[in-house]
Amino acid sequence: MIRAEPLQPAFGVYVHWPFCLSKCPYCDFNSHVRHQPIDEARFARAFEREIATTAARTQGRTVTSIFLGGGTPSLMQPSTVGAILESIGKHWHVAPDVEISMEANPTSVDATRFHGYRAAGVNRVSLGVQALNDASLKSLGRLHSAREALDAVAIARKVFDRYSFDLIYARPDQTAAMWTDELKLAISEAAEHLSLYQLTIEEGTPFFGLHAAGKLKTPDEGMSRILYDVTQEVCAQMGLPSYEISNHARPGAQCKHNLVYWRGQEYAGIGPGAHGRLDINGFRHAIATEKRPETWLMRVEATGHGVNTDEILNSEERADEFLLMGLRLGEGIDPDRYKALSGRALDPDRIRILRDEGAIVVEDNGRLRVTQEGFPVLDAVVADLAA
Ligand SMILES: C[S@@+](CC[C@H](N)C(=O)[O-])C[C@H]1O[C@@H](n2cnc3c(N)ncnc32)[C@H](O)[C@@H]1O
Ligand code: SF4
Numbered sequence: 100m101i102r103a104e105p106l107q108p109a110f111g112v113y114v115h116w117p118f119c120l121s122k123c124p125y126c127d128f129n130s131h132v133r134h135q136p137i138d139e140a141r142f143a144r145a146f147e148r149e150i151a152t153t154a155a156r157t158q159g160r161t162v163t164s165i166f167l168g169g170g171t172p173s174l175m176q177p178s179t180v181g182a183i184l185e186s187i188g189k190h191w192h193v194a195p196d197v198e199i200s201m202e203a204n205p206t207s208v209d210a211t212r213f214h215g216y217r218a219a220g221v222n223r224v225s226l227g228v229q230a231l232n233d234a235s236l237k238s239l240g241r242l243h244s245a246r247e248a249l250d251a252v253a254i255a256r257k258v259f260d261r262y263s264f265d266l267i268y269a270r271p272d273q274t275a276a277m278w279t280d281e282l283k284l285a286i287s288e289a290a291e292h293l294s295l296y297q298l299t300i301e302e303g304t305p306f307f308g309l310h311a312a313g314k315l316k317t318p319d320e321g322m323s324r325i326l327y328d329v330t331q332e333v334c335a336q337m338g339l340p341s342y343e344i345s346n347h348a349r350p351g352a353q354c355k356h357n358l359v360y361w362r363g364q365e366y367a368g369i370g371p372g373a374h375g376r377l378d379i380n381g382f383r384h385a386i387a388t389e390k391r392p393e394t395w396l397m398r399v400e401a402t403g404h405g406v407n408t409d410e411i412l413n414s415e416e417r418a419d420e421f422l423l424m425g426l427r428l429g430e431g432i433d434p435d436r437y438k439a440l441s442g443r444a445l446d447p448d449r450i451r452i453l454r455d456e457g458a459i460v461v462e463d464n465g466r467l468r469v470t471q472e473g474f475p476v477l478d479a480v481v482a483d484l485a486a
Pocket of ligand 1: 125126127128168169170171202203204205226227228229265266267296297298299300301
């Protein structure tokens with residue numbers, strides 16, 4: 100049997116910008132609305148301090164990807180983005196072919212800054228388009244129209260060699276025919292990458308309350324499955340197969356940064372509410388920073404970092420996380436790595452049963468991956484293998 104290819108070394112840096120112009124009713128990301136102007140220069144100084152502190156714990160790493168996420172990082176001035184990227188370059192070694200992605204909201208105001216972001220070093224942009232019709236955008240509480248979103252996509256195409264955009268599907272009242280048409284339009288506008296998320300009703304959001312009260316009807320399990328299958332079929336036919344449960348790319352155009360998470364590699368989390376996974380002296384640290392932006396800011400100014408929790412994962416936790424993240428990928432996982440992390444091999448009987456059910460396959464090179472039939476029940480597959 101041919102063994103799986105060894106992993107290329109990678110080190111990602113995630114930077115969180117926690118502000119938005121308004122809060123979308125479905126979103127539970129760490130994003131906050133402020134009615135006073137944000138002191139970006141002060142935040143940029145705090146980012147540099149936290150970067151310096153984190154880099155001191157992770158000396159010798161070469162940064163292979165940077166991701167500016169949010170919130171809405173495209174509310175930042177290009178000079179703030181430039182300062183953050185400069186700080187990363189000052190404190191870590193950065194690979195010459197580093198991928199630098201930035202999330203952007205597709206409003207015309209944000210798009211006018213794209214040239215500035217490119218000049219600052221950003222080489223990939225990910226736009227939160229969410230839907231391509233105005234009625235859906237309105238019901239999702241978005242501040243932009245479909246036309247504005249497509250205009251922003253066109254600007255992204257001109258300015259950046261690499262861009263992606265996000266859509267949310269399995270929306271209230273969405274039919275398979277409507278979604279097929281919307282998806283085809285999206286693919287015709289996409290270059291190399293699309294993120295397609297099923298609407299999740301997150302606890303604590305306005306959508307959660309409406310849903311619980313029966314005022315927001317989302318597709319049932321059967322309909323969700325149909326919409327998922329449509330997504331897979333249309334994208335694969337049109338050259339954007341999925342490489343992760345919600346992410347589609349032309350071959351070679353996957354988001355390098357997100358692969359770092361799913362492959363269980365190392366990444367630093369900078370900014371309010373950012374998460375990191377660092378390997379220090381043979382231990383895997385799960386790190387999370389203070390979520391409240393102003394508290395994080397003051398904490399960093401006082402102590403040099405905003406870390407709230409820093410826990411060492413035991414071998415079982417590491418192995419479970421590896422399984423949970425890795426099985427989201429089309430390439431699946433290397434069972435030998437699972438064994439090395441957990442100290443025990445995956446149970447051959449469970450593998451056989453899941454294989455007979457058509458939920459997983461074991462490739463000739465030894466990798467274990469979830470099938471198209473298995474993806475809609477991924478959580479159950481992971482729970483079964485991890486048990
Ligand atoms: C952190 S958001 C950032 C993007 C940017 N702030 C925006 O909204 O345009 C990343 C993506 O997660 C997706 N997302 C957020 N909440 C979601 C939910 N409840 N269900 C499905 N997708 C969601 C959206 O597609 C969104 O673009
Ligand atoms: S979806 Fe994006 S714009 Fe909307 S609140 Fe969440 S992070 Fe902000």
